[in-house]
Amino acid sequence: MARRTPLFAVHQAAGARIVDFGGWDMPLQYGSLIAEHHAVRRAAGVFDVSHMCVVDLEGDQVRPFLLKLFANDVSKLTAPGKALYGCLLNERGGVIDDLIVYYLGERWFRAVVNAGTRDKDLAWIRRHAEPFGVTVRERDDLAMLAVQGPEARARVAGLLSSAGAARALALGAFFGAQIDGWFISRTGYTGEDGFEIMLSAGGAESLWHSLTAAGVAPCGLGARDTLRLEAGMNLYGSDMDESTNPLESGLAWTVALNAGRAFIGREALEALRARGIERKLAGLVLEERGVLRAHQRVLAGTAGEGEITSGTFSPTLERSIALARIPAAAGEQVQVDVRGKLLAARVVKPPFVRHGKSLVG
Amino acid sequence: MSKVPSDLKYTRTHEWLRTLPDGTVEVGITDHAQHALGDLVFVEVPEAGRKVTPGEPFAVVESVKAASDVYAPISGEVTEGNPALASAPETINTDPYGGGWLARVRPSGAQGGLLTAAEYEKLTAEEGN
Numbered sequence: 001m002a003r004r005t006p007l008f009a010v011h012q013a014a015g016a017r018i019v020d021f022g023g024w025d026m027p028l029q030y031g032s033l034i035a036e037h038h039a040v041r042r043a044a045g046v047f048d049v050s051h052m053c054v055v056d057l058e059g060d061q062v063r064p065f066l067l068k069l070f071a072n073d074v075s076k077l078t079a080p081g082k083a084l085y086g087c088l089l090n091e092r093g094g095v096i097d098d099l100i101v102y103y104l105g106e107r108w109f110r111a112v113v114n115a116g117t118r119d120k121d122l123a124w125i126r127r128h129a130e131p132f133g134v135t136v137r138e139r140d141d142l143a144m145l146a147v148q149g150p151e152a153r154a155r156v157a158g159l160l161s162s163a164g165a166a167r168a169l170a171l172g173a174f175f176g177a178q179i180d181g182w183f184i185s186r187t188g189y190t191g192e193d194g195f196e197i198m199l200s201a202g203g204a205e206s207l208w209h210s211l212t213a214a215g216v217a218p219c220g221l222g223a224r225d226t227l228r229l230e231a232g233m234n235l236y237g238s239d240m241d242e243s244t245n246p247l248e249s250g251l252a253w254t255v256a257l258n259a260g261r262a263f264i265g266r267e268a269l270e271a272l273r274a275r276g277i278e279r280k281l282a283g284l285v286l287e288e289r290g291v292l293r294a295h296q297r298v299l300a301g302t303a304g305e306g307e308i309t310s311g312t313f314s315p316t317l318e319r320s321i322a323l324a325r326i327p328a329a330a331g332e333q334v335q336v337d338v339r340g341k342l343l344a345a346r347v348v349k350p351p352f353v354r355h356g357k358s359l360v361g
Numbered sequence: 362m363s364k365v366p367s368d369l370k371y372t373r374t375h376e377w378l379r380t381l382p383d384g385t386v387e388v389g390i391t392d393h394a395q396h397a398l399g400d401l402v403f404v405e406v407p408e409a410g411r412k413v414t415p416g417e418p419f420a421v422v423e424s425v426k427a428a429s430d431v432y433a434p435i436s437g438e439v440t441e442g443n444p445a446l447a448s449a450p451e452t453i454n455t456d457p458y459g460g461g462w463l464a465r466v467r468p469s470g471a472q473g474g475l476l477t478a479a480e481y482e483k484l485t486a487e488e489g490n
Contacts, residue, residue: 028426029399032399032400033399033400033424033425033426034400034402034425222399222425222426226425289403289447290403290405290423291402291403291423291428293427293428312425312426313402313403313423313425315425320403339421339428
């Protein structure tokens with residue numbers, strides 16, 4: 001039996017098409033996926049992301065614990081409410097999950113991990129938390145909504161007290177704060193500005209209806225996927241997993257290899273780097289008609305071959321784009337085997353779209 | 362509820378057929394099928410002159426999420442693929458039984474195994490959609 005979020009009945013009543021995602025019954029789309037996508041690029045959309053797993057980490061040794069567990073460096077987190085994106089790695093440098101960690105106090109950090117990796121993440125976190133005396137508390141009492149788009153912050157602010165609205169609108173990028181009973185952060189997975197809101201599960205339905213009444217479009221996981229891919233953001237399980245490392249997944253920027261910090265996976269990554277990273281995660285823009293899809297073969301001439309990890313039709317660019325793991329030496333032009341035909345694609349550095357604008361010409 | 366015009370024939374794989382006055386058969390995908398696929402973004406239609414047999418994939422329709430084959434419902438020779446779909450694949454979503462036609466086929470031999478509108482409606486109801 002699949003899990004359901006506190007908003008499941010609302011999605012059903014709205015006529016959403018429901019699909020299984022990571023063991024959860026989630027809305028794929030309410031009407032037109034492309035219309036939902038454009039709503040986020042041009043105005044504002046709301047996603048139910050309550051399937052994501054919120055974990056509070058508490059204890060005197062929580063910072064040293066995260067310095068060891070997290071491949072990004074929580075020493076960067078000194079201002080209350082600041083968030084940091086990075087990976088949990090295994091000893092071989094493989095990616096267990098990607099997550100966001102919030103600094104809420106010297107004894108209290110909050111992690112948000114993927115739904116599909118929830119069980120293994122919790123087991124991994126608990127196992128390593130124990131020696132540090134860190135308490136691991138899954139916050140399944142919380143729901144989470146992502147409100148995204150150029151008008152998203154204003155729409156959310158309209159639901160807050162005047163003091164709360166002022167505080168929310170003053171949040172810097174990748175900062176969160178407890179405001180009017182909600183934890184509001186200026187984060188997201190779409191390449192647009194916006195907020196993610198964590199609140200008690202019982203309040204989710206009311207917030208959802210207030211947002212849609214304010215003109216925010218309900219959006220499903222289908223649009224979430226096209227938006228994140230245009231924004232060049234990885235999807236765990238597609239673009240990276242335990243068999244790949246962050247250095248070949250476009251995530252080197254999230255790995256802090258500064259001196260003196262012994263995090264799990266560091267030795268393996270340094271050994272890999274010393275030997276040379278032979279693959280990279282790159283963006284592809286299809287130059288012909290067709291649609292790039294995951295697992296299609298990429299031919300990079302004498303540099304060798306690779307594979308698409310995520311592909312879609314980009315509603316903003318009106319052509320197909322993809323993330324692909326290809327030889328590091330690949331040039332600017334490659335071919336993709338699309339249903340038996342070799343189509344030309346251009347290699348680009350993601351993101352493809354940022355704040356509604358094309359970055360790939 | 363998806364539309365199932367009573368004057369057309371259907372297949373179990375969600376194609377529809379319309380016999381035109383000149384005897385050629387126009388083929389498309391049903392309203393039920395386009396709804397299940399979602400927003401269509403790419404369509405590949407067969408070229409004129411191609412010989413097809415029933416059940417053979419002869420067109421591809423791709424939505425944002427997935428690619429699907431469309432099967433030739435009869436044997437014959439393709440006389441025309443719909444040229445308008447290259448630049449406007451969404452026509453299949455908005456007008457599946459009209460401007461969204463995929464191909465026209467000059468039939469050869471007998472046509473069998475096709476469903477009436479009532480039979481097709483029953484089939485989609487049984488599929489729980």
